[in-house]
Amino acid sequence: MLEASLKTQMQSYMERISQPIEITANLDSGAKSQELRELLQEIAAMSDRITLVEGSDDAQRKPSFTIARTGTDISVTFAGIPMGHEFTSLVLALLQVGGHPIKLDEAVIEQIRNLDGDYNFETYFSLSCQNCPDVVQALNVMSIINPRIRHVAIDGALYQSEVDERQIMSVPTIYLNGEKFGQGRSSVEEILAQLDSGAGARKAEALNAKEPFDVLIVGGGPAGAAAAVYAARKGIRTGVVAERFGGQVLDTMAIENFISVKETEGPRFAAALEEHVKAYDVDIMNVQRATKLVTGGNLVEVQLESGATLKGKTVILATGARWREINVPGEQEYRNAGVAYCPHCDGPLFKGKRVAVIGGGNSGVEAAIDLAGVVAHVTLIEFGDELRADAVLQRKLRSLPNVDIIVSAQTTEIHGDGKKVNGLSYTDRKSGESRKVELEGVFIQIGLVPNTEWLKDTVSLTRYGEIEVDAKGQTSIPGVFAAGDVTTVPYKQIIIACGDGAKAALGAFDHLIRSSVDMPAEAETATA
Template sequence: MLDTALANQLKSLLENVTQPIELVSTLDDGAKSVELGDLLDEIAGMSALITHDRSGADARTPSFEIRRTGTDIRVQFAGIPLGHEFSSLVLALLQVGGHPSKEAADLLQQVRDLDGDFHFETYFSLSCQNCPDVVQALNLMAVLNPRISHTAIDGSLFQDEVDARQVMAVPTVYVNGELFDSGRMSLEQIVGKIDTGAADRAAATIDEKDPFDVLVVGGGPAGATAAIYAARKGIRTGVVAERFGGQVLDTMAIENFTSVSHTEGPKFAAQLESHVRDYEVDIMNVQNASRLSIDAETGLVDVALASGATLQSRTVVLSTGARWRAMDVPGEAEYRNKGVTYCPHCDGPLFKGKRVAVIGGGNSGVEAAIDLAGVVSHVTLIEFDSKLRADDVLQRKLRSLPNVDILVDAMTTEVRGDGGKVTGLVYKDRTDGDEHELALEGVFVQIGLLPNTEWLEGAVELSARGEIVVDDHGRTSMPGVFAAGDCTTTPFKQIIVSAGAGATAALSAFDHLIRTDVPAVEVGASA
């Protein structure tokens, strides 16, 4: 079932299994059960420590458990974890089989110490690049803590269940039968939601840190590069970020980063963080900056966090990136993840056979409409302008599809629903002012990006679009504060451009330190 190269790679990885494990499957005569059974037989044949038992009796078919023999350590998959979830399958096999996790030791202990019984269920799609992070985090929690269990469910194979729970975005996580959260989450974020005192403890620890020479705010390509360049100068460097990788985590394919012919966003983000951790960089994840100022007494730059903690640094590099732009119309926020979504690759399979709209006629909107047309029953693409802005080759492909309608000069004015899910969309014809309603079940918003800079208003100069105004050295209007990446006025929002700008900002910050009378950092015992 697996191609030769993938099978050889998996067999090599399974040499790290040290504890006997059982694959216990629940199958029927269906094609998917046959496919899953063949896959599990193949895996069992790769290691003397792995067996396949077809006597499972789970309510979901096809499904299987990965169980450490003679123990309660187990994880479960409902469906066939290939595609983006193949890495989740491999990690589950290794971790149930005794191979240790590379997560931070204190975080692993925090999982072991969680008090309570938690059964998690995660709905994923095989095309979702965000789902593996959540699946893998919850699987690891189930391996570490016997009071935690986890089932990862392929939503496309259990459509009745998805419809009953009105799952319209992936990943969506339930705990003990109740909705827990949806969207990408790291292990730290999941644990933080369960361990209610974790945020306060983290804030207290951060608040005690000594000042940095360079503090990077944001963990995308610009921030990661800035941190590497600063750390290589031998100066005290920190990174504070909501999620390391930033918007790259939501990128399906990267094919234009020089020397890397192809990679995927989550993999690229993991490599960014791994590279930064090669140096003595203090990484503070799951933190949001809320205010930037100069300390009048010390002359240091203060970065206040939403958690209540404050960090100080001699210089700061702002690399907070951007996020998907919202339509800001009635119903959009109410029905987000209930039919309104921003990721066609992740959530498209959940709308199989349904009617959807794509908002936006640029490259991203037209590409989304083309992708969705192969899954859903009908796509209506809505563009505010009088013509589409996508490349001609994409427009030709879109117009060749029989189940796509294109509306131009159309302004979305409302998303409608029944209280639980989207049922329609209202748009205004800009040529005559008439309003029209479309009956549909999904709205995919693809109208560009907004810089994450609201917290900087009044602190540094921003453009009319909210971008941080920088010069060719990455300097902002605040002395000692530099910026790089998609949050700035630097043209061309590309990964490689952001990375280069991050290097420029870090080198400029170092130059500022050696040429300017900036208070020296005194590192105490808490460093």
């Protein structure tokens, strides 16, 4: 089942297993069970520390399998065949159950161990979802550290009846003890914050106690990461505070135009960014949302949603952008209940159904092409008089038999039955007629909006909400710089954001040198 090169690579990983593990397979006579049997047999043959057994006939889900550390209650369970984006989750589960060290801060590990109570998690994923592995791997790790936490990762496409019964229309979707717990990408720290009610207050207290940074970077995407590296290399005290390290890159399926990297995936690129930043003396404060910028004194303050306040002699704003919403009735009501923004993640949940894609640019047309291979029918709706996507994408789209294209159309409402989407209304901008399309899903792909709501009445913003910057990344406030998609810099690209981040860090360093701030001697001689 595994290709030769992948099998060789996995063989080397299995050599790192130090504790005996037992894989219990729950199978029936179906084709998917046979496929899973072949995969597990190949894995078991890779190490004499792996034993494969068949489970009982009364297992809840077939095909499924459990990886357990022999003689202990440490285990993780997969319901389905974790290939695609979840293959890494499978490899990590084998290694970690098998005794390989878990890469988490000791304080986080201790917090997981100290959780009081029994937690039974279920995560519904799709194999094409690049956000799902983060959740699956986070909960797997937590269940390995604390056996009172149990986790089963479920392929929603394979267990469609469960998806329909629970009306799951977005992945990853997490259930805890039978009740919906959360949707979307979540890290270990974010999950812990929901389970441990006192964690936020303890974290805020620790953040308040931190000394002022020479450079405080708000945002952990490509711009923020590049700024952190360049600032740290100057030998100055550098901190990064981010809602989620990696930013929008985490939601990017494929990256093919970052010079020197022929192709990669967003989450993999984000992990490389974080690894690079951690190679330097940078204080990373993750899962923290900035709510206010306070200027006017010798230090710039950044107030956080947790109640904490961080201070910096200079600040670099790199908060990036998010998916733009169409702001029509029904969008918020049916978000994650038929309204989606990631076709790669949620597309498989709409197999055999009718969906719409709103947006005729490259992202919208690419989404429609991808979805056409999964769903029954796609209606692409574009506000303008013609599609704006590249010609090659338009030709591909028009060649698909299950796609309708509607231009000069303004979406006016998304309809539902109170639980999920069942239609969409639009106005023909030429005739003025209102029309309705019956469907089960709406994918919105109309661009990005900068994350600057919290900055109003501070730095100068354009009417589009972008931070105005000069050639050095300086904003309207001395000592406050900005970089990346959140600024007026044209062409929102990862490689441009990285360059912007480096430029802003150098600009901040230059500002520190020319101000009255006392700089460490080693910083003055450091090189970029």
